[in-house]
Amino acid sequence: MNEKELKEALDNIEIEDYLGILKLGKRLMNTIKAFKQEKSIKIAVLGSCSIQHLISALRVYLLKYDIQADIYQGEYNGIEMDALSDGSDLYKFNPQIVLIMTYYKDIKIIPDLFAGDNDIELHLKREESRYRNLWNHINEKCQCHIFQTNFVLPSLRTLGNLEYKYKFSKNTYIQKINLHLLDSKPNNVDFIDLDFIASYVGKGKWFDNVAYFMSKQAFSLEVIGFVADTIAKMIAAHKGLVRKCLVLDLDNTLWGGIVGDLGFEGINLDPNDPIGEAYLNFQQYVLDLKNRGVILAVCSKNDLDIAKEPFIENKKMILSLDDISCFIANWDDKSSNLRQIASELNIGIDSLVFFDDNPAEREIVKRFLPEVWVVNVPEDPANYASVLAFENPFEWSYITKEDISRSQSYIQNKKRITSNLSFNDYNEYLQDLEMQAFIKYIDNDDSTRFLQLINKTNQFNLRTQRYNELQIEQFSNDKNYSLISISISDKFSEYGIVSCIILRKEKRICFIDTWVMSCRVLKRGIESLVMEKIIESATEMGCDQVVGEYIPTVKNAMVKNIYIDFGFEPVDFLEKTNCSSSEGNLYLLKDLNKIKQNPYYISKN
Numbered sequence: 001m002n003e004k005e006l007k008e009a010l011d012n013i014e015i016e017d018y019l020g021i022l023k024l025g026k027r028l029m030n031t032i033k034a035f036k037q038e039k040s041i042k043i044a045v046l047g048s049c050s051i052q053h054l055i056s057a058l059r060v061y062l063l064k065y066d067i068q069a070d071i072y073q074g075e076y077n078g079i080e081m082d083a084l085s086d087g088s089d090l091y092k093f094n095p096q097i098v099l100i101m102t103y104y105k106d107i108k109i110i111p112d113l114f115a116g117d118n119d120i121e122l123h124l125k126r127e128e129s130r131y132r133n134l135w136n137h138i139n140e141k142c143q144c145h146i147f148q149t150n151f152v153l154p155s156l157r158t159l160g161n162l163e164y165k166y167k168f169s170k171n172t173y174i175q176k177i178n179l180h181l182l183d184s185k186p187n188n189v190d191f192i193d194l195d196f197i198a199s200y201v202g203k204g205k206w207f208d209n210v211a212y213f214m215s216k217q218a219f220s221l222e223v224i225g226f227v228a229d230t231i232a233k234m235i236a237a238h239k240g241l242v243r244k245c246l247v248l249d250l251d252n253t254l255w256g257g258i259v260g261d262l263g264f265e266g267i268n269l270d271p272n273d274p275i276g277e278a279y280l281n282f283q284q285y286v287l288d289l290k291n292r293g294v295i296l297a298v299c300s301k302n303d304l305d306i307a308k309e310p311f312i313e314n315k316k317m318i319l320s321l322d323d324i325s326c327f328i329a330n331w332d333d334k335s336s337n338l339r340q341i342a343s344e345l346n347i348g349i350d351s352l353v354f355f356d357d358n359p360a361e362r363e364i365v366k367r368f369l370p371e372v373w374v375v376n377v378p379e380d381p382a383n384y385a386s387v388l389a390f391e392n393p394f395e396w397s398y399i400t401k402e403d404i405s406r407s408q409s410y411i412q413n414k415k416r417i418t419s420n421l422s423f424n425d426y427n428e429y430l431q432d433l434e435m436q437a438f439i440k441y442i443d444n445d446d447s448t449r450f451l452q453l454i455n456k457t458n459q460f461n462l463r464t465q466r467y468n469e470l471q472i473e474q475f476s477n478d479k480n481y482s483l484i485s486i487s488i489s490d491k492f493s494e495y496g497i498v499s500c501i502i503l504r505k506e507k508r509i510c511f512i513d514t515w516v517m518s519c520r521v522l523k524r525g526i527e528s529l530v531m532e533k534i535i536e537s538a539t540e541m542g543c544d545q546v547v548g549e550y551i552p553t554v555k556n557a558m559v560k561n562i563y564i565d566f567g568f569e570p571v572d573f574l575e576k577t578n579c580s581s582s583e584g585n586l587y588l589l590k591d592l593n594k595i596k597q598n599p600y601y602i603s604k605n
Helices: 003-011 017-031 052-064 079-084 089-093 116-139 160-164 172-183 194-201 208-216 222-237 274-291 304-313 334-345 359-368 379-391 401-420 426-432 444-456 469-476 526-540
Strands: 039-049 069-078 097-101 145-149 189-192 244-247 295-301 324-328 352-356 435-440 481-489 494-506 509-517 545-550 569-571 585-589 602-603
Touching: 003 017, 003 052, 017 052, 017 222, 017 352, 039 052, 039 079, 052 069, 069 079, 069 089, 079 089, 089 469, 089 602, 097 222, 097 526, 097 585, 116 145, 116 172, 145 222, 160 172, 160 194, 172 189, 194 222, 194 526, 244 274, 244 334, 274 295, 274 379, 295 334, 304 324, 324 334, 334 359, 334 545, 435 526, 444 481, 444 494, 444 509, 481 526, 509 526, 526 602, 569 602, 585 602
Parallel strands: 039 069, 039 097, 097 145, 145 189, 244 295, 244 352, 295 324, 435 602, 509 545
Antiparallel strands: 435 481, 481 494, 494 509, 545 585, 569 585
């Protein structure tokens, strides 16, 4: 299968076509073997039931989300055998991600009828101890991230509706285990909510008793696409492949009718009309996405003033202009306008999700901008919200305070641009922003955002090294490492943590292991502030030289000369250190006093 055939096959996957998915997965086997190279991610799948078909489907969906994977398949019913044996093939494989597929029959003992709260709590502690033991052993043997499925509640209910009435019932107890494990998990464990997927497709469709008794399938092959897609999305999010911006059409997408023909008062947003109510329901879901940190943009073929009128004049609108970070309405082709949106927001084109009711517009974007996630919008607006929710393009590993404020910061940036127009000199404009920096060595309160920024930043990222929670914790406790976060605010808004730095001491050399920065704050002088802090920290670590490395990717060309700009000199290698590079370019600052610095207008706290 050549590259063109593979792309076409992946683009045409139907999530319910389980036979087609498994057939493609089988065809990919030879292709995947060729992927066993440095850039492949190593994933181990462990399960108490049969997992071979899932692994085949998972290969397909990982490639759909641009992830090349080398997958280890555990033995049937071999979770403990793989995880608790120090010499197991699992640890020889040395995975970066371990996926644990659980099944409700793994729970061997449940509370007796009429068991009291204390007895139920003892049962819960036993299950917690079992999985804590697994997690701890895996963590001791390899530095990996663990994904574990929660337990899907069985459809067989011995007590009927009484299952929900009594705490000691089997289903209630399984629900409690799910919540108990969620409360007790370490930071490097994330749960995959298969119980939701099973409820979505229907438990009658999820469970296949014949398949279970014949081949120990935990779920029907009919739903294998849903399972593989969910897992692949979470792995992609963990690897930093996230979507940030929802780009919306207007006519017959946010409201019924064409505003240019009907006027702002004539479009259908009537809450007493089923069609109007459907559009309002979709607007509310979009607003909920914005409130969780998704950036909203508009891309409409329309006159700009007419396109904005409903947001300004129609009192039934749920969305307002202040919710939209980038508003483009003209008669240009939408693929060009999507490029402009990405440019104005300073995000990658692959961060965009496009929602347009017009199938012709969707096909044009798919053809000319294949990086954009194009939602398969249904004909009936009643289903807009549910389809967008099910496709779930905004699968993230974390939600932080910075995510919640992200959309607002882009909106406030419009005010900064307006403010900039009143200045003849850019430095005067920077001074007028009244920027303040908060510099600190990270603690537990910062670790989630620190990890998130490292793992999802692609443009201002010198080495594009990804780390998990355990590694960050180890670095924090190692005297040869310094982990620094920079938070920024200005007179318009607070950004939270926008830059993260990991420094490693190698003899008397300070190696810049990681330097990432949010693109929201580029060209503000923060790079100079960060470099000043790097030099200061290198001195504190007892170093008299600093080494940086630039490893080129398709997205980080913007920082390829940054070390040269600060006075670093290119070097081929450094003897007797771990700073040598075979992937990128090394740069050495021999004298810390000879750093080239540009003035910046940021006060430090």
